[in-house]
Amino acid sequence: MDDDQSPSTERPAPRPGRRRRISPERRSRRTVWRVVLITQLCLALLTAGTVAVAYDRLDSGLDVQDIEDQLMDRPEKKEVEGPQEPLNILVLGTDDRGCEGCGIDGEAGGGGSDTTLLIHVSADRKEAYGVSLPRDALVTRPDCMAEDGSTIPGAELAMFNTAFAEGGAACTVQTLEQLTGVLIDHYVTVDFNGFVDMVDAVGGVEVCLPKEVADPKTKIYLDAGTQVLDGEDALKYVRERSVLSANSDIGRMKRQQAFIASMVNKVVSAGTLTRPDRVYSFLKAATGSLTLDAELDSLGSLADLALQFRQTGLSDIKFISVPFEAYEPDPNRLVWTDEADKLWTRIKRDKPLSSTLKEGSINAADPVGGTATPSASPSEAPDEPSTGATKEPQAPTEEEQAEALANGLCA
Structure with a gap:
């Protein structure tokens, strides 16, 4: 070797047949990881298969009704700014006496709808509000088309819920669109037969009663204060209209708003969506x-x-009633007021509720302990949206306390 030639740094080639030794500890770790990976893969495949079977089973249970061909002279939807189109969803609770216990209040049957809720979802999906429509409100019901194509005659001064009794969901959508000019994008009909199971599936729903109720006739026995109702008691809570509230249908309507808001709160904030068993049970019901x-x-x-x-926060989900007043010739009936027209205009323009319309609203962020929204300050115009300024919580007035008690709600 020359003096200026550096020695080679290359490693000698391994001799034929020579293998690297792997320590028992390292071999054990490899085996563990291999078992973990195989187990995870098997669980993933098993879970996927279970979900697919459950999905197909539940999907086949959906009842779908196409009413598009039955709707006439539909209003056009106003174009608004936003990433998506605003949505108007009509929710109908059917007055079906086919299930045991649904007729606890002694009302006559007839397949009507005693629960009607119009839900408006903003184009940016950051706000939603539900508007309850009283079943006893007198309206002008337009002509409707039956499933067989025949005409269902309209009527003057007809109770709102007769639209469902006469022509089902199609006639209710037709009536509401003609009265308000609001285009209904979707409708959902809820049968009380599955209501009990839906409530039980989420572990019950929290409500608050201002006083104890013990009525043998309706078999309603509930404590005063905040409590969680199971499905059977919840059905009585949303269906009864004379024992739990002095305001009859008005009180029942407000209790239904509070219950729906509380159920939304439970599903979103109580970890229900992270419980596959509860999600499946809820979807099944x-x-x-x-x-x-x-x-x-x-x-x-x-x-x-x-x-x-x-993206819709609980505090951005509110429930109100359409502005109404007593019908003078018959105080047992109601009529919409001129303020209702302002509400329909706001919905068509995808505007938030004004301060006036939000008065007495029920908030999904606090459906049990905060059933009233503070009144607008004198500086706010009654038909303009709130400025968004945070207001200090105020104790309910004597009038608000009396109204809550009449509706069967805690102030």
Whole structure:
């Protein structure tokens, strides 16, 4: 070797047949990881298969009804700014006496709807509000088309819920669109038969009663204060209209708003969505009691719709009643006021509720302990949206306390 030639740094080639030794500890770790990976893969495949079977089973249970051909002279939807189109969803609770215990209040049957809620979802999906429509409000019901194409004659001074009794969901949508000019994008009919199971599936729903109720006739026995109702007691809570509230249908309507707000709160904030068993039980009960329009014909469509609410905070979900007053010739009946026209205009323009319309609203962020929104300050115009300024919580006035008590709600 020359003096200026550096020695080679290359490692000698391994001799034929020589293998690297692996310590028992390292071999054990490899085996563990291999078992973990195989187990995870098996669990993933098993879970996927279970979900697919459950999905197909629930999907086949959906009841879909296409009413598009029965609707006439539909209003046009006003174009608004936003990443998506605003949505108007009509929710109908059917007055079906086919289930045991549904007729606890002694009302006559007839297949009407005593729960009607119009839900407006803003184009940016950051706000939603539900508007309850009293069943006893007198309206001008337009002509409707039956499933066989025949005409269902309209009527003057007809109770609002007769639209469902006469022509089902199609006539209710037709009536509401003609009265308000608001285009209904989707409708959902909820049968009380599955209501009990839906409530039980989420572990019950919290409500607050201002006083104890013990009525043998209706078999309602509830304590005063905040409590969680199971499905059977919840059905009595939302269906009864004379024992739990002195305001009859008005009180029942407000209790229904509070209950729905509390149920939304429970599903979103109590970890219900992270419990596969509860989600499956809820969906199983829901698919057996829902009738949907043709565009919501699968669980996938419902899931897509539900995902659009992921940016909607609980404090941005409110429930109000359409402005109404007593009908002078018959105080047992109601009529919408001129303020209702302002509400329909706001919905068509995709505007938030004004301060006046929000008075007495029920908030999904606090449906049990905060059932009233403070009145607008004198500086706010009655038909303009709130400035968004945070207001200090105020104790309810004597008038608000009396109204809450009459409605069967805690102030």
